[in-house]
Amino acid sequence: MSAETFQRARRPEQKRRRQDAILDAARDLARRDGVGNVSLADIAGRVGIHKSALLRYFETREQIFLELTAAAWREWAQALHGALDQAERGSADLVADVFARGFGDRPLLCDLIAHTPLNLERNVSPEAVRRYKLTSLGAVEEAAALVQRVLPALTAEEGREFVTALASLAGAVWQIANPPPALAELYASDPELGHACVDLVPRLRRTAEILLAGLIPSRNQG
Amino acid sequence: MSAETFQRARRPEQKRRRQDAILDAARDLARRDGVGNVSLADIAGRVGIHKSALLRYFETREQIFLELTAAAWREWAQALHGALDQAERGSADLVADVFARGFGDRPLLCDLIAHTPLNLERNVSPEAVRRYKLTSLGAVEEAAALVQRVLPALTAEEGREFVTALASLAGAVWQIANPPPALAELYASDPELGHACVDLVPRLRRTAEILLAGLIPSRNQG
Numbered sequence: 001m002s003a004e005t006f007q008r009a010r011r012p013e014q015k016r017r018r019q020d021a022i023l024d025a026a027r028d029l030a031r032r033d034g035v036g037n038v039s040l041a042d043i044a045g046r047v048g049i050h051k052s053a054l055l056r057y058f059e060t061r062e063q064i065f066l067e068l069t070a071a072a073w074r075e076w077a078q079a080l081h082g083a084l085d086q087a088e089r090g091s092a093d094l095v096a097d098v099f100a101r102g103f104g105d106r107p108l109l110c111d112l113i114a115h116t117p118l119n120l121e122r123n124v125s126p127e128a129v130r131r132y133k134l135t136s137l138g139a140v141e142e143a144a145a146l147v148q149r150v151l152p153a154l155t156a157e158e159g160r161e162f163v164t165a166l167a168s169l170a171g172a173v174w175q176i177a178n179p180p181p182a183l184a185e186l187y188a189s190d191p192e193l194g195h196a197c198v199d200l201v202p203r204l205r206r207t208a209e210i211l212l213a214g215l216i217p218s219r220n221q222g
Numbered sequence: 223m224s225a226e227t228f229q230r231a232r233r234p235e236q237k238r239r240r241q242d243a244i245l246d247a248a249r250d251l252a253r254r255d256g257v258g259n260v261s262l263a264d265i266a267g268r269v270g271i272h273k274s275a276l277l278r279y280f281e282t283r284e285q286i287f288l289e290l291t292a293a294a295w296r297e298w299a300q301a302l303h304g305a306l307d308q309a310e311r312g313s314a315d316l317v318a319d320v321f322a323r324g325f326g327d328r329p330l331l332c333d334l335i336a337h338t339p340l341n342l343e344r345n346v347s348p349e350a351v352r353r354y355k356l357t358s359l360g361a362v363e364e365a366a367a368l369v370q371r372v373l374p375a376l377t378a379e380e381g382r383e384f385v386t387a388l389a390s391l392a393g394a395v396w397q398i399a400n401p402p403p404a405l406a407e408l409y410a411s412d413p414e415l416g417h418a419c420v421d422l423v424p425r426l427r428r429t430a431e432i433l434l435a436g437l438i439p440s441r442n443q444g
Contacts, residue, residue: 117401118258118340118397130412134414165391165432168394168395169394172390182348183351186352193356211432217439
């Protein structure tokens, strides 16, 4: 085996390891500082390579975060299977609780959801967006099928409506529930701003309960 | 009257006129290009002044957009009064339709809602955020009271839950419903991405109907 063949064979494995290191660095920084506060230079600095070297592995900062979002959707759907595959049928409260905690336990996914249409899909190639969309739509389909399994009164479309509404809300409400420290202090100290304080999981659980209560009887009236 | 007194008397009026010109420029650009694509330099360029001169009137780019958001909430609440003050009681469908169109008719408000916790509240003074929050929370209270007037079966808190959930969704769904041209083309041409296409007003109307259906019977079961 020539040196050249050896190097060629090693290359895909090395490349994947380098990509994983970049994704890990971006994930750590985003968890600590928030997705919106992490630049390409921050990620490169943490990996210990130059920005231009980093761009050999990913198109843009946004593509790195889009890959993290896809991975987070897959892991989220997997966790829902764990919580709902053996669940007793008919309990809307269980579904509401599992979905609220499914987002509450994944702050990075919530932060990423809000950034996706606003930023992440806007600075990458259509092909990268397509790959991402197939993953996120697939995760939503899987989650909708689980909802329908536990609540057979719902149609597939109604399961999808529930999941997409709650996912959009998880992204939006997480941002409101996690203000910068100076604002958290302001909201807590000013009685007039009491309604500006939001607690993510109770709020999502309550909205999930309302949505399911609205969906379940909707066809009985028809 | 000395020249000096004359100039002093004119100053607040001149200042307000300059502020209005800046707000108008930012509004025009944001409507055309999207809030996320408008920089401080863009706004200064359109007004025809230097960036540093602009910062005599507003703290930051974000404060300019926060002022526009406050104005948009006030105008939105005013329009709801027009649509619901004389409305017949008991029609959840009317409320759902009025709220869906209330957001659908105001693309700039929807775009701003998504940007507010993510960006606009993060680069301004706590005092500017406080003023903004009092306006937005006031608009939500007004809207919740209107919902409760038409649907007296709801409590004030339930009216507020409906309005805040729908407002958060309006912000999130508007971004999804308004992708950049390259993505809109991709979604329309690829059958596997059919669910990536969203139509704002029908989607909001449908979710509003589900939320109201879920809220209205909720106490009857208790």
